[in-house]
Amino acid sequence: MIESGTDSMRINLERKVDESYDIVFGRDLFPRIAKDLKESPLASRYVIIADSNVFKTHSQSLLRALRSEELKVDDIFFNAGENSKTMQTCSKIMDDMARLGCGRDTAILALGGGVTGDMAGFIAAIFNRGIPYVQIPTTVLAQADSSVGGKTAVDTQYGKNLVGAFKQPERVYIDVDTLKTLPDREYRSGLAETIKHGVIQDADFFEYLYEFVDEIINKKSPESSLKIAVNNCRIKGRVVEMDPHEKGRRRILNYGHTIGHAIEKLSLRAFETGESPDYLRHGEVVAIGMTVAAKIAELLNLLSVNAVMDQEKLLRDFGLPVKIPGEFSNEEIIASTKADKKAAKGKARYVLPAAIGAMHDFGGTYATEVDNEVVDQALKETR
Numbered sequence: 439m440i441e442s443g444t445d446s447m448r449i450n451l452e453r454k455v456d457e458s459y460d461i462v463f464g465r466d467l468f469p470r471i472a473k474d475l476k477e478s479p480l481a482s483r484y485v486i487i488a489d490s491n492v493f494k495t496h497s498q499s500l501l502r503a504l505r506s507e508e509l510k511v512d513d514i515f516f517n518a519g520e521n522s523k524t525m526q527t528c529s530k531i532m533d534d535m536a537r538l539g540c541g542r543d544t545a546i547l548a549l550g551g552g553v554t555g556d557m558a559g560f561i562a563a564i565f566n567r568g569i570p571y572v573q574i575p576t577t578v579l580a581q582a583d584s585s586v587g588g589k590t591a592v593d594t595q596y597g598k599n600l601v602g603a604f605k606q607p608e609r610v611y612i613d614v615d616t617l618k619t620l621p622d623r624e625y626r627s628g629l630a631e632t633i634k635h636g637v638i639q640d641a642d643f644f645e646y647l648y649e650f651v652d653e654i655i656n657k658k659s660p661e662s663s664l665k666i667a668v669n670n671c672r673i674k675g676r677v678v679e680m681d682p683h684e685k686g687r688r689r690i691l692n693y694g695h696t697i698g699h700a701i702e703k704l705s706l707r708a709f710e711t712g713e714s715p716d717y718l719r720h721g722e723v724v725a726i727g728m729t730v731a732a733k734i735a736e737l738l739n740l741l742s743v744n745a746v747m748d749q750e751k752l753l754r755d756f757g758l759p760v761k762i763p764g765e766f767s768n769e770e771i772i773a774s775t776k777a778d779k780k781a782a783k784g785k786a787r788y789v790l791p792a793a794i795g796a797m798h799d800f801g802g803t804y805a806t807e808v809d810n811e812v813v814d815q816a817l818k819e820t821r
């Protein structure tokens with residue numbers, strides 16, 4: 439007879455996993471993707487997930503490339519836009535996959551911007567308890583940011599990215615030719631995270647952006663797109679390798695995101711309720727958020743005025759907003775920061791620069807609470 443509570447058993451599940459993957463950079467990569475999948479298959483069938491815009495511009499040619507290698511492939515699309523990044527859309531896509539007969543031996547090809555990457559990656563994490571996926575990012579933002587780090591998520595009515603998982607892709611293909619069809623506003627918006635990477639980690643890259651604004655913005659040359667993509671992945675990759683689970687240093691990637699997410703949420707809500715005809719893009723709110731964070735750092739004597747001005751000039755030159763939209767009050771924005779999932783005990787934390795290319799470490803936490811009065815002042819000075 440076993441006395442209650444005296445017996446225990448350990449289920450030993452310690453494991454070491456290697457989740458490393460390759461990022462391939464180049465032009466006209468769809469045939470290469472198909473060839474790679476033919477030569478080293480990830481599954482017995484594939485499903486392309488894209489939003490309604492990318493479905494029109496790129497899905498068919500990826501589908502054709504895979505079929506010409508005699509791979510079994512289907513495609514599914516959802517309505518474009520951040521407000522599609524929800525559990526409901528995921529459920530619908532997973533039902534479609536089930537209806538098509540997709541099971542465990544399916545791999546997802548996430549073709550599109552950050553919304554598609556986040557959602558398709560999340561589906562890959564949970565469909566049949568996890569299936570492989572490949573990222574094929576088609577926006578500057580997704581090529582800059584969502585291809586490294588393995589974060590996948592959907593939004594809920596209580597906040598952005600509140601439900602998600604870490605799920606690393608098997609491979610990432612960054613085809614800069616896909617950017618040709620990207621609307622100008624999305625192109626510029628994506629460059630905000632690029633500028634962020636310069637500010638948080640790499641003054642030389644920041645300098646390059648400063649010097650080649652025209653080449654990047656007006657000419658949109660494939661060479662500069664490639665250089666940008668490679669540098670973005672290198673910078674983000676290095677930060678993520680040092681801190682894969684965001685215990686400390688990786689927080690620097692959240693630079694500009696405390697205020698950015700707060701405004702993004704307000705802007706999306708205004709769009710959903712019909713108060714506003716459009717919503718601010720992720721990169722746009724990050725640009726505003728970086729401007730406010732730099733101002734906070736300046737007010738706390740943690741950053742020079744020159745650095746604040748250099749950052750603002752570059753953001754402006756790239757056609758990004760650097761002012762708080764008039765329709766949102768400081769009170770609303772501050773309240774919205776506290777609902778962010780990164781707010782510890784209901785207090786928002788800020789990641790602050792020390793100079794162009796370096797962040798404050800705040801004793802290894804890389805983030806700090808800031809008094810409401812200082813945030814309020816910084817917001818006032820950013821109007």
Ligand SMILES: NC(=O)c1ccc[n+]([C@@H]2O[C@H](COP(=O)([O-])OP(=O)(O)OC[C@H]3O[C@@H](n4cnc5c(N)ncnc54)[C@H](O)[C@@H]3O)[C@@H](O)[C@H]2O)c1
Nearest residue numbers: 491518551552553554576577579583584589616619620720
């Ligand atoms: N996982 C991460 O680490 C990470 C990092 C940063 C941002 N994100 C997320 O990424 C999302 C924003 O990503 P985004 O800015 O790429 O938005 P998005 O995916 O909505 O794409 C922007 C717009 O561009 C269109 N589009 C995309 N590629 C196109 C192309 N090549 N040609 C024509 N149109 C194209 C889309 O249909 C959409 O209308 C946010 O939800 C954000 O939270 C995730």
Ligand SMILES: [Zn+2]
Nearest residue numbers: 583631720724
């Ligand atoms: Zn971001």
